[in-house]
Amino acid sequence: MEDHVSHDRPEWTAQPDLASRVFGGTVMWASDELFAEKENLVNPWRPAHRAETFGPKGQVYDGWETRRHREPGDDQAVLRLGVAGVVSGVVVDTAFFKGNYPPFVSVEAVSVPGYPSAAELSEVDWEVLVDQEPVVGDAENFFNVSSPRRFTHVRLTQHPDGGVARLRVHGSPVPDPALLDPRSLDLAALTNGGVVTGCSNMFYSSPNNLFSPGLAAHQAEGWETARRRDDGNDWVTVRLAGAGIVRFAEVDTSNLKGNAPGWAALSGRLDDGDWVSLLPRTRLQPDTRHRFALEDDPQITEARLDIYPDGGLARLRLYGELTKRGREAVTSRFTETTA
Numbered sequence: 001m002e003d004h005v006s007h008d009r010p011e012w013t014a015q016p017d018l019a020s021r022v023f024g025g026t027v028m029w030a031s032d033e034l035f036a037e038k039e040n041l042v043n044p045w046r047p048a049h050r051a052e053t054f055g056p057k058g059q060v061y062d063g064w065e066t067r068r069h070r071e072p073g074d075d076q077a078v079l080r081l082g083v084a085g086v087v088s089g090v091v092v093d094t095a096f097f098k099g100n101y102p103p104f105v106s107v108e109a110v111s112v113p114g115y116p117s118a119a120e121l122s123e124v125d126w127e128v129l130v131d132q133e134p135v136v137g138d139a140e141n142f143f144n145v146s147s148p149r150r151f152t153h154v155r156l157t158q159h160p161d162g163g164v165a166r167l168r169v170h171g172s173p174v175p176d177p178a179l180l181d182p183r184s185l186d187l188a189a190l191t192n193g194g195v196v197t198g199c200s201n202m203f204y205s206s207p208n209n210l211f212s213p214g215l216a217a218h219q220a221e222g223w224e225t226a227r228r229r230d231d232g233n234d235w236v237t238v239r240l241a242g243a244g245i246v247r248f249a250e251v252d253t254s255n256l257k258g259n260a261p262g263w264a265a266l267s268g269r270l271d272d273g274d275w276v277s278l279l280p281r282t283r284l285q286p287d288t289r290h291r292f293a294l295e296d297d298p299q300i301t302e303a304r305l306d307i308y309p310d311g312g313l314a315r316l317r318l319y320g321e322l323t324k325r326g327r328e329a330v331t332s333r334f335t336e337t338t339a
Contacts, residue, residue: 023082
C-alpha cells in the first residue's frame with residue numbers, strides 16, 4: 001500500500017499536515033515517554049536541539065523518546081488528527097536522534113466518528129499505511145500512502161523503541177458535511193476542504209498558512225514572499241471547498257509591519273474558466289485585519305489573491321455560502337472516502 005521513497009522531498013509534503021497542532025491535532029496516548037514527551041510529535045515548528053542540555057532523565061529532546069526495552073515489545077503513540085482527511089504520505093522525522101532512533105516504524109490509521117477515547121480505539125481495526133519500514137536517524141523519512149479513505153486517527157509504532165521528533169501526516173482535508181453550515185462558512189479554509197492550487201513564491205513560508213485556523217501568532221505563521229526586483233507581483237490561488245458565492249473577504253496583515261503588501265486584489269473563477277473581479281486593487285495597511293463586503297455575487301469555484309508588489313499576509317478568509325452544486329460536491333467527497 002505504500003512505497004518507501006527517497007529523501008528528496010515529495011510533492012505531497014506541500015499539502016497540509018493533518019496531524020499538526022495548528023489544526024488541533026493531539027497525541028492521545030503513548031505506551032512510554034520516559035525521556036521526551038509524546039506531545040512533541042505534532043508541534044508545527046521544525047525540531048530544535050541544544051547539545052549537552054540535560055534534565056533529570058537525560059538529554060532533553062524536542063521529540064518523543066521512550067526508554068530502552070529489555071524485553072520483547074514495541075512502543076506506540078495514538079494521534080487524533082486535527083482535521084480528518086485522505087492521507088497522501090507521512091513523514092517520520094528523527095531529527096537529532098542519532099544513536100537512539102527506532103530501526104523500523106509502522107503507521108496505521110482508522111476512521112471513527114465522534115470522539116472516542118484511546119482505550120476505545122484499541123478495540124477497532126486499523127488499516128496499515130506504512131508496514132514496518134526501516135528509517136534513518138537524524139533525517140526526514142518519507143513514505144507514500146495510496147489509501148483513498150478518509151481517516152480521523154493514526155497510530156505510530158516504533159520497532160522496538162527510541163526517539164521520533166515529529167510525525168507529519170500530509171493529505172487533503174475532507175470535512176463532514178453534517179458539521180458544516182452551507183449557508184455561512186469560510187469557503188477557502190483548509191478545514192472546510194479548500195485547496196491551494198498555485199502560488200508565485202513561497203520563499204519564507206507556505207501559502208497553506210493563509211487558510212489555516214485561528215489568528216497568526218507571528219509573521220512566520222503567515223505567507224511571505226521574497227522581495228521582488230522586477231515589475232511583477234505575487235499571487236496565490238485556492239480551490240474553494242465547493243462552488244459558492246463569496247459575500248465577505250478578510251485580508252489580514254497582522255504581524256506584518258515592514259513587509260505587508262501595499263495593495264491587494266481578489267478575483268474568482270467561473271464555471272467556464274473565466275476570471276471575474278471580486279475586489280479591485282485596494283490599499284492595505286500593515287498589521288491590520290481588513291474586512292471587505294463584496295458587492296457582486298458570482299458563483300465561483302476558485303479564488304485568486306494578487307498582492308502588489310510582494311510581501312506577506314497572515315490570513316485570507318472568504319466568507320459566503322455553498323451553491324447547491326457545491327453542497328453536492330462536499331457530500332460526494334465525504335461519501336466516496338468513507339464508503
